Each structure stands twice: as C-alpha cells, then as structure tokens.
Amino acid sequence: MSEKKKIDIEYSQLDSERMRINVGPQHPSTHGVLRLEVEVDGEIVTDVVPHLGYLHRSFEKHCEYMTYPQIIPYIDRMDYISAMNNEWPYVMALEKMLDVKVPEKVEYLRVIVAELNRIANHQIAVATFGLDAGAFTPFLFYFRDREYIIWILEKLSGARLLYNYFRVGGVAGDVYPTFKEECHDVIAKVRKTNAEVMNLLIHNNIFIKRTAGVGILTPDVAINYGCSGPVLRGSGMAHDLRRDEPYSIYDRFDFDIPVGKGEVGVVGDCWNRNMVRMHEMEQSCRIIEQALEQMPMEGDVTAAIPKRIKLPKGEIYSRAENPKGELGFYIVSNGTDKPERLKARGPSFVNLSVIPEISKGYMFADLILILGSIDIVLGEVDR
Amino acid sequence: MQSTNFIWDLFGVNLLTVVAVVALPLGFVLIYALVAILAELKISAWIQERLGPMRTGPYGILQPVAEVIKLLQKEDITPDASSKLLYNLAPFIIFSGAYAAFAVIPFSSAFMPANINVGLFYVFAIGSISAMGIVMGGWASSNKYSLMGAMRSVSQLISYEIPAAMAVLSIVVLSSSMNMQEISHAQTGYFWDWYLFGGPGSWTKVFIIPFTITLAIAYFIASLAETNRVPFDIPEGESELVAGFHTEYGGIKFAMFYFAEYANMFVVSAIFTTIFLGGWNSPFGEFLQGPGWGVMWFILKSFSIVFVQIWVRWTLPRFRVDQLMYLGWKVLLPVSFICFFAISLFVMFK
Amino acid sequence: MGLLNKLDDPYEGGGIVLGKVEELLNWGRSKSDWYLHFGLACCAIEFMAMNASHFDFMRFGTIPRTSPRQADFIMITGTVTFKMADRIKILYEQMAEPKYVISVGSCSNSGGPYWEHGYHVLKGIDQIIPVDVYIPGCPPRPEAFEEGMILLQKKISRQAIFNKRKRLGTE
C-alpha cells in the first residue's frame, strides 16, 4: 500500500513542466521585431501572448505636427512593403474632403502602381512564408522577380521602396516611354515564377503536410476579430473592398476575388491563406493588363489643387484594400493645414490579434508558420 | 637503451603507418570540409541564380580559408549560465565522433586507416556519439532553444538509426561481411555489379533490384536525417529555433560543429558509396581500375552524394517533428524491414 | 590575445614576418564576415533585396547567422525604439570579439524622420553601441549597403593587431 502510494507520488512529480519561450524580438521568423511569449508543453503550444511596440515610431504624434503633404512620407514608412497601396486611402481621403477630381490618366496609373506593389507584397509574403517552412530557394526566386517590379516603380517615382509617389490630386511622376512594354514583361516574369514556385513549393508534399489543416480560422471568428485581406479571404469569405465598395476605377476591371477553397486541407488554414495570395497575384496581373490597355498615355498627372492644402473642418474615415487587408485612415481636421488627429487602422495590427486564438494546440513549428501566413509588417502594427 | 627498444618495439615499423593513419584522414577531413563549405555556398548560389562568394580569391575559392582564419581569431565565449565542462566538451565530442568514423572508410583497395572486421558496426556505434555531443551542447548552453534542439535531435537520431541500420544490414546479408573493404571487393566489376543493382550474381538478382534501390533511397533519407540536413534540420531549424543546439556557440567551438557537420556528411556518403555504389571500384570493369584510381573513384562517388545532399537541402522545405517521426517509424522502418526480409529470403533460396 | 601580445615586435614597425601574419589575419577577418540576421524596419526589406540574386551580398563572403554568438557584425537596419534599445545592447554584448556595427539608414544614424517628435525613438544607435560604418539613405539602395560593406572591409584590413598595446599606450 505504502509502496504504491510512493510510486504515485513519484509519478505526480514526473509531470511535465510547461516552458515559457520568448520568441523575439530578435528571432529570424518574427518578420521584424514582434515578440511572442509562448508557453509550450513539450512541443505543443498552450498559450501565446504577443508583445508589440518594438517598432512604435510615434507616427500618430508626428502627423499632428506635419502638414498634409508632409504626412505622405511617414505613411510610406508604415507598411513599408506596400507603400503605394498605403498612400492611396490617405490621398483619397484628402481628395474627398477637398472635392478634387483626379484626372483619368492618374486613376489608371494609380491602379497600375498599386497592383504592381500588391504583387511585390505578396511575393514577399509567400517568400517569407516559404522561408519559415525552411525553403530558401523560392524566397530568392521571388526577390529576384520583385526586383523587376521595383525597377519600374523606381523609374516612375525615383525611390525603390518608400516611393512618396501619390500627391493630392495626382501623382509625382509621369510615365516614361517604355512603361507599357516593361509592365507586360514583368507580368510575364511574375507568371513564370509563380508557375515554378507552385511546383517547387506550394504543391510540394512536405509543404502541404506542414501547412494544410494548421491554424484554422473560421469566417465567424475572422469577422469578429476584424480580420481582412487574404486572412479573411482564406477563410472563404469573399470580402474585398475593391469589389464591395469600389473606389477609384476598380469597377471598370474584370477580376475575381480568390477565396480559400480547401483544395488541400481545410478552408481557413495556412495553406489556403497562402494560396489566396498566389491567386491574387494572378488577378493583379489581369487588372494591370486591362489598365494598361485602357490607360490614356497623354495628359497631365496632377489636378489643379491649392498650393497650401487646407482641409475644411470635419472628419473622414477612408479605407482601401491593401495587400494585407483593409487599411483605414481616420482623419480629424480642424480647418488648418495640419490634422487634429490621424489614426491609422492597420490591417496587420488587427490581423495579428487573431494569433492567440488560432495557434493554441498546434506545435511550436506550426506557430511560426501561422504567424507567417498572417503576413504582418511590424511597421504597421506598431506604427 | 632498453627503453628505446621497448618504444621501438611497441610502435616499431608501424610508426609511419600510425602517422599516416592519423594524419591523412585528419588532413583529408580538413581539406574536404573546406571544399564542402565552398561547394555548399556555390551550389546554393547557383540554384538561386546568384554567384556566391566572388571576392575572396579568384571566384571566391579561398572563402572557406578566410572563414577558418576568422573563426580562429574570434573570442572564445563561455556563457556564464552554462555548465562549463559540458559546454566546452561538446564540440570536441561531436568532432571526434565524426573524425573517428573516418578510421574505417575504405578510400582505396590499398589504403584504409583501420581494416577491422566489424567496420559497419563501428561506424554506427561511433556515429551515435555525436548525438551525445549534441545533447551535451544543447543542455549545457542553458538556452531554451538549444535544449529543444537537442531534444529534437536525439529523438531524430535514434529513430533514423534503425532504418539506416536495416539498409546496411541488408547489404551485410547480401555480402555476408561487415568489413567495408570486403564489401568493396565483392562489387568489383561493372556498375551493374554494385549492390545498388543487386550486387554481383546471376540473372536471378533482378528480383532484388527493386528492393536494393528502395533501400538505397531509404538509407539516403535516413542519412540526411542523421546529419541534420534539410529537410530534417529541425534540431537547428533556423526559422524556429534560431540556431538550435549550437545557438550559444561561437568562434572555434562553432567551427568544430561546422566542420563536424560536413565531416558527417562525408561519412554517410562514404558508407553509401561503399555499400551501394561499389566503393573504390571503377564502374567500367578494368577501366582506370587500381589502388590509385580507386581513391579518385571513391571521392568522386562520395562527392556526388554530397552534392545531392546539398541539392536536396536547397530544394525542400523542412519537416515538422511529428512528421519526421511518422516518416521514420511508419514509412522508412516498415519499408526497410520489407526489403530486408525480401533480401534475406533471396539469399536463403539463392 | 595573450599569445599574440608576446609576439609583439619590440622594435618599431611590425617586422616583416609579423606584418605578413597580421595581413593574413586581417584578410581572413575582412573577407569572412558573418552577420547577425536581424531586421528592424524598412531598411531590412532592402537588406533582404540585397541578399537576393540581383545584388548577392554573399559575394563579399558574408553568411547570415541567426545567433549573435556566431556573428561578426551586426547591421542595425531600421528604427531603434526605446523598447528595443536594451535588447540591441544585449545582442551586441553577446557577440564575440572582434565585432563591428554598421548603422544603416537615417533612423539608426540619428533617429531619421523621427528625430524631432518621436517620443519613443532612439536618436541614433551610437548612443548605446559603438558604430563603425554609417550608411546614409532612407532606405539606402542595396548597392549602398555593399559600399558600406566594402568600407568596413577596408577598415578591418587596416586594423593593427600586434602592436595594439603599444598603440593604446601612445594614444
């Protein structure tokens, strides 16, 4: 009797202890400086607590000191991977407040650069996702192709990453003569690499085994958490502002909204989120092709706007479909040339908050992949 | 006078041999590791449409040399929280494990550092020492990532030893010897006499060719896992565990891990070459056959296996721990058992 | 460096043998630089682009390491906030000597666009760790990174190893 009791005590002392691991801020796959406090039971994740703010650069405070055009460079630095898309909702808000009509050519040009940048963003997203899974080669293939996109954007705007290209009522640089050919060229390259990566990575059995059925996010939870972009669409919800609330001239183009269909695994898992991005690249290519066809090559690239931009007293919430989701700007104007308050609603910030919900119960290696499939940019999370 | 004679008697004329046996593999390991490091850098670069190191010597061929010179100069850190003895011992154990395995590798029909009868057994026994080193290093670093890497590594090594051993045992059954030199001798002839294609024998061997090829693949996969290469590099999986068990190691101690990894790659390739690819035999009968050429053939064959290892590394994503275990226990082990059984039956009724 | 100090030439000017040895050691250090894989902000994306095929940072003999123990230099690529500053200092202290720091971009050079009202931004990484090379730009072009790398390699290859004690004495 006493012998048995002793053994029981020993067994109870053998209980595995949970270990708290600090992932980040310096960790190769936190996509920047995110810190996750992970509690693991062996290899199983039991709890995740994200700690943000390692890149909190006081964006909103800066905006209170800046005039409206001066804010645009700071907005570039929010989501630095898709700077063109970032500038758009902000500029759109100002144009709506000022009641400026943007020239036709500018609208097309904006669509083209934004979609090019969307492709570049998704390339990085898929590439780093592959890197998290341990595949290094697709990462460099995508970065090689991204370079061609960057060259086009550089010729237009002058900068490689943070373009500061959009202006109120126009854009900063006109198209150059070989613009259309280069765009077509790039689209061909993007499609070729996509086909290659499909075989090399996406349909690789190891990759499928790693990602399919991992980190399942159901549409209800996604909506309640405010997710948007590929994260929401990967859950099978066809929510895209370009279609639901067509801003600019998106209603003129014919494109599909890719959603997670669950060809492999379950709708809403990492593989489907990633696949949505792959399909979105193709859709962006289609949009660019149509825009290039319809775009007038002649004409001015800026509308007539006052030299000193002063917004009327009021407030506006403007949103646009960013590669990562819905980017919103809430601008409160007090009638001067500086905003009273500017709040940015970053898609990554909101999408990241779903991490604790969907990563519990998976393995530690899966947590890295779930984080990668959300596609966050810390510049936008922390602002 | 008496004492010198005693020493002379002890080592005797074998002193030169002893030196050759010790120094040649060591020199080979060091030079080979440099070449392999460069090969990895260059091949990975070419796969990714890059050039790799270009500015260290012509086409960057001196890059590994520069790395060694640099690593020798680095400060030797022993973290405060680590348990010092084990921390400092681990790299040496791993390196000596990898180096000791070279003792039984038949480089040519004339040269083999130690021709022992249980060569294959010895390799497997020595190869397991590196697992001990990894656990020591991972635990002694008192870093959580290192610990997790070490734990993963042990489970991985243990589970993949068995399929690898089964594959090797099948060849042992076929050749009825554990002596690597004898196994090599048995495969003399043309390339269809290799054990990859059933070994020497009459036409009846076609029945076991599928099994030997399967075994070769199984052994190759298991050897990847034993050397912690992608897709089985979870003990040091960069995106998960920062650098795995060697997270806290730097400088010369890290260089030992670094060298041991590449040395291990060569060891498993050499075993693969010996038991499946005919060792130092020329693939075309008497063409360039001989002790001197044997070294060339052996190194050529082993390097192609090392090349495939590098090539696989830069192609495939990484497994997860449980999938790794699944592959080891539920796929490789049954498959290798079936093949072992089939080959044993064949040998029985031949 | 105890052994090396014993090798110090008692006479002026390194001597032929030591001079050559020093050259070799410096060559090794300058041509093989492993960097700590550490992205902070915008510059990190350009840093990745520089690692990619078109610019191929590995040509300079650099290999990314994820652990600070194995790294020779660290590139501070982006804005350093106060929350991050302590960590960077720890990372720097974990690196083994000899170690170098490259400060990339306006943000780590001096706070950059956030130097004026950024209540949470460190105004220049050189406030907490010594910086060897400053690369300007916001973000710098990938070629500018490589130019900074060449500058660092030049700096390393000119370093005095053997007469360090004497040099420090005179300074």
Place this chain on the structure above:
Amino acid sequence: MTAQEIFEKLRTEAGDAVIECVVQPSYDPFIRIAPQAVFDICHSLRDDELLAFDYLMSLSATDLGDDLGVVYHLYSTKWKHKLVVKTQVPKDNPVVPSVERIWRSADWHEREAFDLLGVRFDGHHNLIRILLPYDWEGHPLRKDYRTPETYHGMKV
C-alpha cells in the same frame, strides 16, 4: 440603412442614451451616444437582424481638449452599410465600457487607445499598455503631453 434610420431605430429602443445624429457635409454621418450606454447599444447594433454590424473597422480615441472622444467605425458584412458611433468622456475620469466582448477586434484597439490617450475601458480583461513600454509615463497623444527628458538613461 442610413445613419438617420439607424438613429431613429436606436432612439426607440434605447431612449435618451442616443443623443443625436449628425449629418453634415465633410463629416461622415455619425450618431452620438452617452458613454454609459456604449455596451448595450453596441450589443444591439451587432445582434439586431436589420443592423448586423458585425465588423468593427476601427476604434479611435481623440483628444478634444477638455474631453476624450471615442469613435467606433462599424461595418456590416451582411448589409454592406456603415455607421460611425461617437461618445465623449471627461478627461479627468475617462471611463468607457469596453466593447471587447462584442467585437474581439476591439481588444487591441482599446488597449492602444488606453496606451496613447489614457481612455480607461471598463470591463476589458487585460487593459495594459500595448505599444509603449510598461513603465512608460503619460499618454503621448494627449495634447498636453510633455515628452520626458530621459528614458532608462537614454536621451529622448
């Protein structure tokens, strides 16, 4: 539904807690509600069949001088309509009921509003700083915020 219709519908349900509906040029039409009724109204906004505001686009706090304002931008994925809800609390006692249990996305938004402007959300399960370090003093987005001289020995 337009903001006016929603306002009238809410007015019949919640009474005086719904203060006014403002439709002005250069303003998104918004509804102003009393702070203590935020949770109940938001609950009915989400659960009502005809409103179904299941998506909280943004939750922002602003410094209005003497008061702190909290603005909710709502969207319905079902009916595709939007609504702006505003409330206002005094600066010396800025307590607003938390809507974290209604929209989980409000969790981090509220923590951010607390961090940067010091709005205290009543009923939030974990109202701690999110962006700034935990030992930071003050709420930087307030207009009367003074930047500290040093932080942990580093010059600000």
Place this chain on the structure above:
Amino acid sequence: MLTYFKNIWIGFYSALVGMKITWKHIFAKKVTIQYPDERFPLPSNARNRLQLMPARCTGCTLCVAACPVNCITLETVRVVPDDPHQELYENGTPRKMWVTRYEMDFAKCCFCGLCVAACPSDAIHHTTDFEYSSLDRSHLYYKFQTLTPEQAEEKKRLFAEFKAREAREKEAKAQAAKPDAPRPEAEV
C-alpha cells in the same frame, strides 16, 4: 494500404519535381550585378544624395518649410544695396538674399523629394550618387554655402548696418516726413 503507398509516392514525386526545377536553375544564366565592378544604370530621377546649386538658391526657405524631417538649416541675409560684392543669378537677375548658411543632415534626411518639388528655382535636386557612407556621422553633415565664414560674417554685419541705417532713416522720416528709402529691389 493503397493510400499509404500512394502518399509515399506523392511525397517522393513532389520532391523530385522540385529537384528538377532547382537542377535547371543551376545552369541558368545568373542575374547578379557585381556591384563595384559593374553597375545597374540608375534612372535619372533616382532620389539619392541631394545637391544644392548655391548659384541658383534664392534663400526663399520653401524647402525648409516643405521638409517633413527638418533636416535643412537655412540662414539668409538680405543683400544690401551698397554691398561691394553684388552677384547675379544664372538667369541674369540680381541676387536678393545671401545664403550665409545652408546645411543638410543626411543622417536625418528621408529622401522624400518634397524639397525638390517645392524649390521654385531648381536649385536643389537629387543626384544618382548613393556612395557616401562614412566612418563618422559628422561626415554626413553637409554644408553647401559658397560664402566663407568671414564673408558670411561680413554680410551679416553689412545687413545689420543697413538695418540700423534704415531704422535711423525711418526715424528721420518720421520726423521730417521724408520719402521712403529706396528699396534694394528698385536699384540696378
């Protein structure tokens, strides 16, 4: 059982497909631009180091106002009519302002190009030069003025004298209701 072997085969096959792709890439043409030896041609509008043409700068301070980062320090002094050292702009009109100090901190600049867009006289522009990394942060602090410090002091002194004289004249005018002192623009 069949699915078991099928799974093994699919896994093995997909790995082979990937290896085939990487094999092809080993022999593909490499895209690397070997930077110090060969260079990618930069577009002419690339936004890199800023260059000021002091001969064109009118000292209007629009660039300072446009700069979001405030990395430009600009000090100007009006050209007094009796300055012995009169200067013309490139287009032939006389200089109205001496730029006694024009400094730019490239350690702060964010290369957004707003100053270039704001400049009415095209005095400031981006160059395609990006190779100016340095071992010291102070080397990134650029001073663009053409005037030597002594000259700048001289100009400041002249302006102060002029101001004092103007003030005296104004006083005198207030007393004697004299006509205005001629404005500097009106001369020449």
